[in-house]
Amino acid sequence: MDDDFPQFSAALSDALKDRDLARISELLGDHDAGDIVRALEREDAADRAVLYRLLRREHALEVFELLEPGLRAELFAGLRDEEVARLFEQLDPDDRAQLVDELPAGVAKDLMSGLSASERELTAPILGYPRGAIGRHMSTEFVRLQPQLTVGDALTHVQLRGPGAETVYMLPVTDPERRVVGVVGLRELVMEPGDLGLAEVMTEAQVVRAVDPAEQAARRVVDGQLLAAPVVDSEDRVVGILTIDDAARILEDAEDEDAARQGASEPLRRPYLTTPVFGIVRARVVWLLVLAVSALLTVQVLGIFEDAIEQVVTLALFVPLLTGTAGNTGSQAATTVTRALALGEVTSRDVLVVAWREVRVGATLGALLGALGFVLATLAFGIDFGGVIGITLVVVCTIAATVGGAMPMLARAVRADPAVFSTPFISTFCDATSLVVYFVVATWLLGL
C-alpha cells in the first residue's frame, strides 16, 4: 500500500548505496509496478538503470510503460543494445511512437528499422500524425467487427484476433470501407444471446478524429466515461482506438502543463526530484525575466508620480497592499476562467458573457474591500486618505477581475494556451494598472 512507500524508497536507496543487489532484487520483488516506478523516479540516471536491470522480466515492460516519457529515452541509454532492441519490440505501438519523439533521431531510426515488419506497420500510422494530435496517442492494435456477424461469431472472432490487441473491451463495428457504424463491448458479446445480430446489440459510437487536439479528445473520453473511443481519419475510417487509461494520462500531463504555466514556469519534463537544479532554473528563468522586465513598467509609472510621493510619503506605504490586492483579484478570475475553458464549460465565444460576469464580481469584491479599506485608512490617516484607498480598491478590483477573466478567453480566441496568461503575468499587469488608478485618484482627491 501507499503508506509504506517512504520506507520502501528509503530501503531501496540504502541498498543502492551499499550495492547490495540481492537486497534490491528482494525489495523490488515485494512491490507492485506503481511503487517501483515512483521509486525509480527518485533515483539518478545511473542508479535507475541498475534498478531497472534487476527487475523481474514480467515487471520490466510494465514498469517501462508507466515511466515518465522524459525518463524512458534516458533509461535506454543505460541499457545494452540487445536489451533496448527487445524492449522496443515489446512496447505497445503508441508507447513506441512516443519514445521515438524522445530519442535522438539516429537512434530512433535504427530502432525502427530493427523492428519486425508487423510491429513497424502498427507504429508507422501513429507517427504520421502531428505531435499534439490524438492520432499520436492512439492504439493501432484493435479488433474490429462486421455488423452482419452474430454475437456468437463476433465473440469467436475476438478470441482469435484479440490476443495482440490493446483492449478488447470496446470493439468498433465497421462497414466494408472501415467506416464506424457502431461500437460493442466485450460485455455485450458475453452477456447477449449468441444468435442475435451484432447490429442489434451495438450502440452509437462516440468517435474522436485523429487530428483532434489530444487534450480535447482525451477529455471527451474521460468526461463521457467511455472505456475507449474509436479514432477515425478524415474519411471517417477507423485508424485506431483511444483507451480511457491513455486518455487519463494525457489529461494528467495537460494538467501538469497548465499548473506549471499558471505558476509562470514551463512544465518540467521529468519528475521534480530527478530534474537537475539547472533544469529547474531553465524552466523558470525565462518567465521570471519577462515578468521582471514588464515590472519595469511599474518603476516608470511610479517615476511619473514621484512628486506626489515626495509631497505625501504616506502614499508609498499602500503601494504593495494595492498592487497585491489587484494581483490577487486578477489571478482569482484568471484561474477560474482558465479552468472553465479547459473543462469546456465556456468557449471563446463567451468572452462578453464572462467579462460581464467578472465586472459584477469584481465590483462587488471591490465594494466590500473598499468599504473596509476606507474605514481603516480613515482611522489611521484621515478621511481624505480613506477616500483615496476606498475608491482605488473599488476601481482596481473591478478592472483586475475583468482583465483576469477576459485574458484567458482572448488567448483561447487566438488559439494560444489560456494558461500563458499566468497568474504572475496578470499580477504584473494589474500592478501597473492599479498604480495609475491609485495616483490619479490621489492627485484628484488630495489636490496634489
Next chain:
Amino acid sequence: MDDDFPQFSAALSDALKDRDLARISELLGDHDAGDIVRALEREDAADRAVLYRLLRREHALEVFELLEPGLRAELFAGLRDEEVARLFEQLDPDDRAQLVDELPAGVAKDLMSGLSASERELTAPILGYPRGAIGRHMSTEFVRLQPQLTVGDALTHVQLRGPGAETVYMLPVTDPERRVVGVVGLRELVMEPGDLGLAEVMTEAQVVRAVDPAEQAARRVVDGQLLAAPVVDSEDRVVGILTIDDAARILEDAEDEDAARQGASEPLRRPYLTTPVFGIVRARVVWLLVLAVSALLTVQVLGIFEDAIEQVVTLALFVPLLTGTAGNTGSQAATTVTRALALGEVTSRDVLVVAWREVRVGATLGALLGALGFVLATLAFGIDFGGVIGITLVVVCTIAATVGGAMPMLARAVRADPAVFSTPFISTFCDATSLVVYFVVATWLLGL
C-alpha cells in the same frame, strides 16, 4: 463532434427562448450525452429542468450521471416526485450515495426509504464511509469469483450475475472470507481455455483501502493504468470496486480544487456559467480579505522605513518590482512542489531535500536577475543604488524560492492541503519579506 458544440448550444438556447419544444427534442436527439451535459450546464435551473424532461428516456439516466454533482440535487427540485423516485432507484449506488450528500437531509431520507430493499442494501455500505474516503466512491455492484472455479465456469457465473454489475471487466477473486486473492479480467475468461483453473490465470490484485483518501486511491488506479481496483475493508475483505472512469473523475475534481486554491479561491461547486455572481463572490471574498489583511503587514513594514523613503524617494519606485519578483519566484516554487506532492513524486519526508534544491534554484535565479538589476539600476541611478537592487534581488529570490518550496511540504506534513499555501498567499508573504530585505540593504549601503 466538439466543433459544432457552440452552434448546438446557441440553437438550443434560441429554441428555449421560443419555447419551441419540438425543435428542442430534435436538437437533443441529434447529440450525444456529453454534448447534452455541456449544454445543460450552461442554462439556468428552470431551463435545465425543461431540457431534462424532454430527453429521450434512454438518454436521461446517462445525462444525469454525467452531470456535475452540484447540479443534480437542484435538478431533482425541478422534477415531479415520481420522476425523482424512479431516477433515484435507477442510479448506480455510488452516484446515489453522492447525491445523498447533496440533498437536504429530509429529502434524502425519504428517497432512501422509498428505495427497493436490494438497492438500499447496495447503497448503505457506501454511506458508511466518511466523506473524502474512496469507500464513498466505490461501486458495490460487482461480481466476485472463487479461485477453485475453472475459466469456463467463471464465465458462466459472470453471465448469470453480471447484468447488474457496474463493470465485469475486472473481477476480484476471493477466498471464502471474501478476502481478495487475485483479480482476473473478462478478457482472460474469454481468451483462456475454459478448463484452466482460475487460480492459474488470475493476477496479483492491486487493491485500495476503503478508508484511503479518495484522491490518493484514484491516482493509484489511473497511474497504474488499471481498469479497476478492488476496494477492501480493514480486514482485507472486498467491499466494492473502483473503476478507472470514476477514478479519473475524482482526479478531475481534485485538480479543480487544487487549481482554485492555487488561485486563492474556493472551488465552485458547479460550472462557471451557472454559478450566480454572488456564488463566485463568496468563493473568492474570504481569501481576498485574508490576503488584504495580511497585506496590512506591508503597510507596517513600509511605515517603519518611512524616513528612508522621505530621504530617498527613488527607493519607493522599485517597491512593486521587488515585491513582484519575490512573489513570482515564490509562486513558481510553490506550484512545482504542490504538483509534485499531488503526483506522489515527493513525500512530506523530503522537506529538507526540496528546501535545499530550492535554495540553489533561488540563488541561481537571484544571481541572474540581480546582475541584470544591478546593471540597469546603476545606469539609471548610480552604482550605490545598483548595488542595493542587485543584492536585494539575490537575497529575495533565494528566500522566496525556499519558502515557496517548503510551505506546501510543511502543509502536507501537518496533513493540510498543500494548495492552501496558494500562489497569492506566498506572494503576500514574500512581499513583506522582500520589503524588509530591501530597506535593510538600502539603509546599510546608502548609509541612511
